[in-house]
Amino acid sequence: MHSHSQINLTSLNRITIIGCCGGGKSTLAKQLAQKxxxxLxxxxxxxxxxxxVLTPREKRNPILAPIIxxxxxxxxxxxxSVLLTERFAASDLIIHVDLPTWFCLFRITKRSILQFLNVEHSFPARIQEAHKTNRQRSISDFAFYKYVxxxxRRLHPHFEKTLTTANAHQKLITLKSKKQIKQFFxxxxxTPSLAPNTSTPQ
Incomplete structure (x- = not known):
């Protein structure tokens, strides 16, 4: 686990989580939001x-900026391409979930099969049925496999450049295995819950 001793893990208010699909970043995000x-x-x-249907590129920054x-x-x-420098600069902690590519490929294959069988529901409810019906991003979706x-090769250099631009290397923790994810968590x-946690509406 790549970590920095100057990060105060007892006072975290803004956390950015990045990493490849299938690595477990969304599961970690949900667990951290609750803890x-x-x-989220x-x-x-x-x-x-x-x-x-994906939000047009020109509308993404105005949606995210008020959240940041x-x-x-x-x-x-x-x-x-969507305010990544601003996210990094505003964060108390940046978590890079960086598991091996083979593991991510295995996980998305398993997830796609379970979603198609309507066993797992990791997508927003409003598009879950479309996924099942149209088999979008399924095991036959070559483009998604290529992305993973x-x-x-494509994203890590950009992450590194953005960390430098945002002067945020000292905020970064890189988790390279399921064991490291568990140890970090x-x-x-x-944090004691004083009020119900409200996430972005679906």
């Missing part, structure tokens, strides 16, 4: 609509 009593904003949930200005949040998902297979103190 820290922080609002999943960018896939925000930007994707019924029947796999809030005092508390966990923002999950990459969208490297080339993720490290267990090291985070639980």
């Amino acid at each position: 820290l009593n922080l609002p 904003h999943d960018l896939d949930d925000i930007y994707w609509h019924e029947n796999w 200005e809030q005092s508390q949040w966990i923002i999950d998902s990459n969208y490297a 297979y080339t993720f490290k 267990d090291s985070i103190p639980t």
Whole structure:
């Protein structure tokens, strides 16, 4: 686990989580939101609509900017062209879930099979049925597999450049295995819940 001792894990209000699909970042984001009593904003949930309609690029920044200005949040998902520097600069902690590519490919294959069989529901409810019916991003979706297979080569240099631009390397923790993810999660103190946690509406 790549970590920095200057990160105060007892006072976390803004957390950015990045990493490849299938690595477990969204699961970690949900667990942290519950443990820290922080609002969770999943960018896939925000930007994707019924029947796999994606929010136009020019409308994505205006949607995300007010969220970044809030005092508390966990923002999950990459969208490297959408205010990534601003997210990094505003974060108390940046978590890079960086599991091996083979593991991510295995996980998305397993997930696609379970979703098609209507066993697992990791997509927003409004597009879950479209996924089942149209088999979008299923085991036959070569483009999605290519995205995952080339993720490290394409996105990691951009992450590194953005960390430098935002002067945020000292905020970064990189988790490279399920064991490291568990160890990190267990090291985070639980924040008492004073009010119901409100996440971005679906």
